[in-house]
Amino acid sequence: MDRLSTCVIGIDLGGTYIKGAALDLTGQILSEGKIATEVAQGQERVLNNVAGLIADLCKMSGGRSLAGVGLGVPGALDFKEGRIIESPNFPGWDNFPIRSQVEKAVGVPVVIENDASAAAMGERWVGAAQNLDNFLLITLGTGVGGGLVLDGRLWSGETGKAGEVGHMKITPDGPPCGCGSTGCLEVYASSTALVRMAQEEWRRVEGNAAAPAAWITSSGLADAAEQHHPIAEAVFRKMAYYLGIGIANVANLLDIHHFILSGGVSNAFHLFEKPLRQEAARHAFGMTPEEALKRIIIRRALLGESAGMIGAGHLVHLAAKNNGK
Amino acid sequence: MDRLSTCVIGIDLGGTYIKGAALDLTGQILSEGKIATEVAQGQERVLNNVAGLIADLCKMSGGRSLAGVGLGVPGALDFKEGRIIESPNFPGWDNFPIRSQVEKAVGVPVVIENDASAAAMGERWVGAAQNLDNFLLITLGTGVGGGLVLDGRLWSGETGKAGEVGHMKITPDGPPCGCGSTGCLEVYASSTALVRMAQEEWRRVEGNAAAPAAWITSSGLADAAEQHHPIAEAVFRKMAYYLGIGIANVANLLDIHHFILSGGVSNAFHLFEKPLRQEAARHAFGMTPEEALKRIIIRRALLGESAGMIGAGHLVHLAAKNNGK
Structure with missing residues (x-):
């Protein structure tokens, strides 16, 4: 070849x-594209859409031959059988043999991986985690997720769901989480959580008056914090407090020291970086806070929403090197 | 050979x-022995003691030739250089080149590893974790520690301290921990914690009267729970509540499902197994509690205090297979 x-x-x-x-x-990206998934139209339509996009990307990439496809899928995966175990975004797809179905449609080897894990490998390949052998990518979006790299290799867990730092309990009796549990990191560090905490804090400070309309999104809230609105600033400090504990917990459990933040909330990184680093350092085990401040490195991701597809592509190279996952 | x-x-x-x-x-153990470390007598004395014990064990093992030595060391390690970075039990040993010093003394290759990680490999070799590729060993002793195995290999972290689940914050504003932080798992699940919680609970229920003298140890407390003393039973339930959350946090973060409990407190496993399994299941992510009850397996360790030395020995085999760590 x-x-x-x-x-x-x-x-x-x-x-x-x-x-x-x-x-x-x-x-380097030779071509890229984005189309509607059309989940509601059924599995065959989705498969056709995937195959169609792959064919278009091939054409657009100047006649290069396709060595393989990497597929980032949200949810739990059976790597051995190449199946989706369960994915909230794909209801009714439980047990669907996604790998062999896409392989049949495109005629080249397909590698599957959890989407957040794939994103971690994307950041490691050409993004913020280059040269890092050990790190956790934390995605701060509508929810909080993540992907974990240990010893230079993806640790995606028994079913691809490793890195789900969003459902680490930070306060067992804290606010309810969408997952059914309470006090998860996600209820403090997602964009949804920021908006909720801002409404709560506004009510606490201002009584029953309504919070500014723009605070209905985390970026509206970030704009207010940028202009030093004390309530907005307090909300980002609160978020940093809990995220710092979550990061310290992972550092203590895994003895790793690099954390990459992605997702919409990470656009406001400069607004919470300092208290976040201090909080993580304060809870780090076996180091003085001064040592921990130097040792625990927290950075913004570089690839944004492209990390997942880039990482999925990289997994094809890695699988070829390792003779398959 | x-x-x-x-x-x-x-x-x-x-x-x-x-x-x-x-x-x-x-x-299989051919011979075993135990001698005082004599840390206070200095490094040379400790090295002589290690070398002397190795020589005696060799003699006692019927003239077999020694292929190598595995050394489990408490604290942070530099695997590349074979040094102790820092160990609370060995003050003044920071940066000590323990691997080369023991190699010089005994004339065979030496592998070093964190003691709790070594114990995990011991349980995997001939103990409670045989055939498990992914598990966390949790030691519930005076403190709470652990060792982590992922994909059949030890994940001991950048400095050997991975698996320190005892310093995962479970309640950020909880009781102070010896590590300087607050609300760590260790303040709820160690033998020290059980005794403290029993005193607290006794005072709360009985006013100022003193708790039974036997409750000054966790085994005394276990005896009382065995006889259904309501306060003692409540203390073990409380411990199970927090340990269950800790286990769920690790399961959610790493997508692993086997946990092995060792250390003195694990002798009372039958007293807290049921609430522990329920609590872990209740907080598991992406599974119903019913699925999680089946999926998350929690067992007692089998090797007791021998796990560390057995695992350290096993690491010699593994290092030979992998051509060194």
């Missing part, structure tokens, strides 16, 4: 959109 | 005692 004339395609299979990119060996 | 006529020696280098065993290829 002439490696210079080949490409890989990484696909990020979301519940709303399918995003994809053709990539060369260095991680 | 005739593998049948060789042995390995595993050493558990504690702050008070050095324990060691000569083992054959199957994990």
